[in-house]
Amino acid sequence: MIFLAPAFLVAAGIVAAGVVALHFLSTREPDTDLLPTVRFVPRVPVQATTITARFTDPWLLVLRVLLILLLGTALARPLIHPFVQPVSRIALVDVSRAVGSPGELADSAGSYVDGAAAVVFFDAGAREIEDGASDALEGLRDEAQWDRASRGSLSTALIAALRIASRLRDGADSLQLVVVSPFALEERDAATAEIRALWPGRIDAVRVAGAQQQPDEARTAERVEWADSGATGLWTQRETPDTIGGVRADDAVMVYPFVRRWQPAPDALESNAGTETAGGTESADAGETRVYARWMDGEPAAFERATADGCMRSVAIPLPTEGDAILRPDFQRFLAELEGPCGEPRDMTPLSDGFMAAFVGDEPLAPASEVPRRVMRTTPAVPWLLGFALVVALAELWFRRRLATGARAKRADEGIRRSRAA
Amino acid sequence: MNAADGALLDAVRSLRWPARRKAPAGLAGDHRSWMRGISAEFEDYRAYRQGDDIGKIDWKLLARRDRAYIRLSTEQTVLPTMVVVDASASMAYPSATLEKWHFARHIAIGLASAAHNGRDPVGVAVASANGDGHYLPARNRRGIVHQILALLAGVAPGGSPRLAPVLDTVARRHPRARIAVVSDFLGDAEEILKQATERSAAGREVHAVHVIHTTEMSPSERPSLVVDPEEAQLKRPLTEYSRLGYIENFGDWRERLARDWRMAGASYTEVVTDAGAAQAVRRVVVPPETGSRA
Numbered sequence: 001m002i003f004l005a006p007a008f009l010v011a012a013g014i015v016a017a018g019v020v021a022l023h024f025l026s027t028r029e030p031d032t033d034l035l036p037t038v039r040f041v042p043r044v045p046v047q048a049t050t051i052t053a054r055f056t057d058p059w060l061l062v063l064r065v066l067l068i069l070l071l072g073t074a075l076a077r078p079l080i081h082p083f084v085q086p087v088s089r090i091a092l093v094d095v096s097r098a099v100g101s102p103g104e105l106a107d108s109a110g111s112y113v114d115g116a117a118a119v120v121f122f123d124a125g126a127r128e129i130e131d132g133a134s135d136a137l138e139g140l141r142d143e144a145q146w147d148r149a150s151r152g153s154l155s156t157a158l159i160a161a162l163r164i165a166s167r168l169r170d171g172a173d174s175l176q177l178v179v180v181s182p183f184a185l186e187e188r189d190a191a192t193a194e195i196r197a198l199w200p201g202r203i204d205a206v207r208v209a210g211a212q213q214q215p216d217e218a219r220t221a222e223r224v225e226w227a228d229s230g231a232t233g234l235w236t237q238r239e240t241p242d243t244i245g246g247v248r249a250d251d252a253v254m255v256y257p258f259v260r261r262w263q264p265a266p267d268a269l270e271s272n273a274g275t276e277t278a279g280g281t282e283s284a285d286a287g288e289t290r291v292y293a294r295w296m297d298g299e300p301a302a303f304e305r306a307t308a309d310g311c312m313r314s315v316a317i318p319l320p321t322e323g324d325a326i327l328r329p330d331f332q333r334f335l336a337e338l339e340g341p342c343g344e345p346r347d348m349t350p351l352s353d354g355f356m357a358a359f360v361g362d363e364p365l366a367p368a369s370e371v372p373r374r375v376m377r378t379t380p381a382v383p384w385l386l387g388f389a390l391v392v393a394l395a396e397l398w399f400r401r402r403l404a405t406g407a408r409a410k411r412a413d414e415g416i417r418r419s420r421a422a
Numbered sequence: 423m424n425a426a427d428g429a430l431l432d433a434v435r436s437l438r439w440p441a442r443r444k445a446p447a448g449l450a451g452d453h454r455s456w457m458r459g460i461s462a463e464f465e466d467y468r469a470y471r472q473g474d475d476i477g478k479i480d481w482k483l484l485a486r487r488d489r490a491y492i493r494l495s496t497e498q499t500v501l502p503t504m505v506v507v508d509a510s511a512s513m514a515y516p517s518a519t520l521e522k523w524h525f526a527r528h529i530a531i532g533l534a535s536a537a538h539n540g541r542d543p544v545g546v547a548v549a550s551a552n553g554d555g556h557y558l559p560a561r562n563r564r565g566i567v568h569q570i571l572a573l574l575a576g577v578a579p580g581g582s583p584r585l586a587p588v589l590d591t592v593a594r595r596h597p598r599a600r601i602a603v604v605s606d607f608l609g610d611a612e613e614i615l616k617q618a619t620e621r622s623a624a625g626r627e628v629h630a631v632h633v634i635h636t637t638e639m640s641p642s643e644r645p646s647l648v649v650d651p652e653e654a655q656l657k658r659p660l661t662e663y664s665r666l667g668y669i670e671n672f673g674d675w676r677e678r679l680a681r682d683w684r685m686a687g688a689s690y691t692e693v694v695t696d697a698g699a700a701q702a703v704r705r706v707v708v709p710p711e712t713g714s715r716a
Contacts, residue, residue: 032657035648036512036522036608037638040675041658042667 002170004077004379012072016065023061057403063396067389074385079170087365088117088172090161091133094181095140096123096152098348100209102140108208109180113137117172118164123150126160151346152187154179154359158195165199165366166374174365177203182210183356185349190251196359201366205356213348224338227262227316234268234289234303234314237261247301247317249293252337254317256325262316264300293317293338304342311342423571430528431535431567433700439536439707441501441600442689443627467491501600501627502544502560503537504592505530506585507574508605508633509550511651514579515635522606522635525695525702527574529631530604532703534570537600538562545596546570549588551581560596582652586613593621602629602706606638607679608652615682622687629691630683631706636696638672641665 003009035041091112099105113119119133120126121140129136157179165175177199181187196203227235238261246255268289292313293302302315315338320326351359470479470490478492507530515522530546537544544566548556556577558570585605592601601621603614607630618628641648641660650656658664676692683690693702 031644031646033642033646033648033660034515034517034651035638035641035660036515036606036635036651037668037672038648038650038656038658039608040668040671041648041660042664042671044659044661044664 001078001080003073004079004373006076008072008075008077012068012075015072016068019064019068020061023057060396060399060403063392063399067392067396070385070389070392074382074389077379078381078385079379080381084170085172087174087176088168088368089115089176089178090164090168091116091119092126092157092161092177092179092181093119093121093137093140094123094152094157094179094187094208095121096150096187097346098152098182098184098187098210100182100211102143105180105208106137106141108206109137110134112178112180112204112206116178117168120157120160120164122157122160123152124156125153126156128160128164152181152184153189154181154183154187155189155192155195157181158192158199162195162198162371163374165368165371169368169371169373172368175201175368175371176365177201178206179203180206180208182208182348183351183359184210185347185351188351188355193358199366200363200370202361202363203359205360207350207356210350211348213346224313224315227314232305232312232314234265235262235316236265238263244295244297246296247293247334248296249302249334249337252330252334254330254334256320256331258295258318258320260295260299260316261318264303264316268300268303302338306342313338423568423575426524426528427531427571427575430532430699433698434532434535434703435539437532437536437704437707438540439503439533439542440540440709441627442709443625466494468494500562501537501542502596502598503534503542503600503602504560504596505533505544505546505570506589506592506601506603506605507546507548507577508583508585508603508607508609509548509556509577509579510583510585510606510609511551511580512606512608513633514651516637517651520579521695522633523579525635525693525699526604526606526633527577528699529633529693529702529706530574530602531567531571532699533602533604533631533706535567536703536707538567543599544570545599546573547588547592548574548577549583549585550577550579551583552578560599582609584610584613586610586617589614589617593617593626598626600627600629602631604631604633606633611679615686618683618688619686628686628688629706630688631702632676632679632690632692634676634692634694636694639694641668 089112091109093105093109093113095105113133116133119129119137121129121136161177165177168175183205225231241259241261244258244260246253247258248254289303289305291300291302292304293300293315295301301317302313305312305314320331325331467480467483468491470492474492479490480493483491507526509523513523513526514520534544534546541562543560543562545558545560546556547558550556556573558566558573585603589601589603592599601618603618605614607614618630622628643662643665645659645661647657648660660668680690680692689706691702691706693705
């Protein structure tokens with residue numbers, strides 16, 4: 001058992017020690033003596049505190065110490081593992097359009113999926129298969145289930161693996177990460193290398209056959225129209241223009257204090273039928289409208305609509321009119337992106353051996369201790385501990401009242417006996 | 423009679439209790455002497471008035487002055503003394519030794535003995551919880567002191583008897599007697615003082631003997647819960663802090679009590695149990711300005 005916040009346990013121990021020490025202090029009514037001139041004694045509380053050599057109210061002490069320790073243990077968030085296994089495996093299975101043969105994928109991934117602590121299917125997004133991973137893998141053999149429009153993202157997959165590793169770290173000594181993928185060029189983005197560096201060990205890469213590159217998929221943009229032209233119903237004018245710090249189109253980012261005067265029309269978004277990729281753009285079938293560029297707050301800044309001969313891009317990004325922004329390299333890159341080919345580029349070229357070597361790495365398996373622990377507000381044991389603490393608190397209250405009632409009755413009896421004797 | 427009683431009687435054997443007040447001056451011959459054969463001491467002459475006893479005329483002075491004068495003299499007369507003793511529960515302190523009660527009892531006996539030594543009739547009345555069976559009228563017979571001693575020995579202090587009715591009864595039965603009240607004045611002190619004021623204003627000699635136990639003057643420093651023996655519900659904690667307050671309050675009350683009794687025209691003597699009973703008796707019977715005398 002480990003504690004996520006052991007400081008609370010130490011504090012609970014200190015408080016419990018203090019309570020034990022307090023129970024050596026006896027606060028009770030002192031011995032009774034007769035004094036005829038008692039009326040001249042000033043009125044003060046009828047209690048005297050003395051230090052005794054043994055515990056007073058031992059059962060009350062037990063309940064109080066138990067209550068404090070239960071609360072301290074609950075706040076310390078214990079994590080109980082029946083056992084820790086040597087290696088826990090995380091299997092990432094690529095189910096994007098880059099996979100050439102689903103059957104081969106299922107065959108290659110089967111041995112890694114069986115016995116894995118976690119299985120993740122990834123394409124543009126990543127989803128963990130909690131139950132029936134093997135059955136789900138078998139289901140991939142059916143071509144009809146494949147979303148050939150979905151582009152894979154190694155960055156997304158690695159992020160999912162890191163999150164799962166934080167959850168599994170306390171139940172294993174080492175973590176094995178297995179990636180079953182064709183490792184196509186389009187699945188890598190600018191953040192992939194940095195995210196890979198967060199994994200503290202070796203990655204086992206299982207390469208499967210990739211999809212064939214389609215040579216004529218790239219289409220050029222037919223035209224670019226601006227929002228203030230009103231040529232399309234994709235934009236409505238804002239009542240109050242605001243400013244935004246930048247805009248992004250795929251990997252091209254432009255930082256500038258843009259003044260936004262246009263906002264997407266409601267029906268422009270409803271016509272979109274694609275799924276969002278990690279690059280912020282969306283894939284769309286011909287005729288569909290997809291978001292081509294977004295402002296930094298996520299609002300669409302440009303749409304791309306497929307046409308018979310290519311595509312049309314409707315842009316609500318005002319051109320900078322002051323300063324040398326249009327001369328900056330990031331603007332030139334952004335402008336080139338706007339004029340780039342229609343649709344998402346598809347590049348099924350396999351990643352280079354050099355990239356793969358760096359991706360796999362030569363370290364041993366990732367030690368679980370080096371994986372950051374997931375921040376957990378509670379652990380499974382906390383509600384039980386708090387429940388027990390509540391029961392003990394009620395018991396302490398009942399016991400304390402019972403002691404007080406008994407003491408009062410005893411004093412009343414003594415008073416009656418004394419008055420009768422007088 | 424135990425050894426302490428005997429020692430007390432021996433200590434006060436030669437003690438007398440002189441009256442502190444003279445009998446009011448009046449017509450000659452109105453106050454009859456109780457004792458036969460006592461010679462009158464010449465005090466003064468007064469012109470003869472119609473109605474005076476002719477036997478009192480000084481004939482020699484008449485021959486010299488050709489005018490009749492009568493002789494005035496101070497007549498030795500007896501002064502009955504009644505000792506009223508408080509036997510309430512507050513006098514039964516400490517409960518194990520009853521030291522306060524025995525001290526009060528000895529004072530009463532000592533006062534009775536001093537009065538009897540001056541050939542004054544003496545009696546005792548006890549305010550006790552078990553009725554009025556403890557009463558001896560003032561007598562001058564031999565052995566009266568031992569009778570008083572025996573009566574007091576049979577008294578068990580307790581309860582909350584009121585002293586004022588006993589004082590009133592004594593005063594009515596003995597109109598001219600000197601009254602000594604031996605008590606701790608923790609009961610009906612106001613009523614007692616009121617009666618004493620009335621009797622003193624009427625010319626009677628009244629003495630208040632305030633009996634205090636040593637522990638009441640300075641209670642133990644051990645923290646305890648003290649209870650009134652006459653009122654069980656009255657209990658107060660006696661701590662280091664409250665002890666100082668108690669000593670101050672008790673002292674203030676004793677000062678007020680002394681002042682009130684003296685303003686009433688009575689004598690007030692405070693006696694503490696750590697002093698000897700004989701010494702306490704001597705302080706009562708001997709006026710402060712004359713010092714002690716046998």
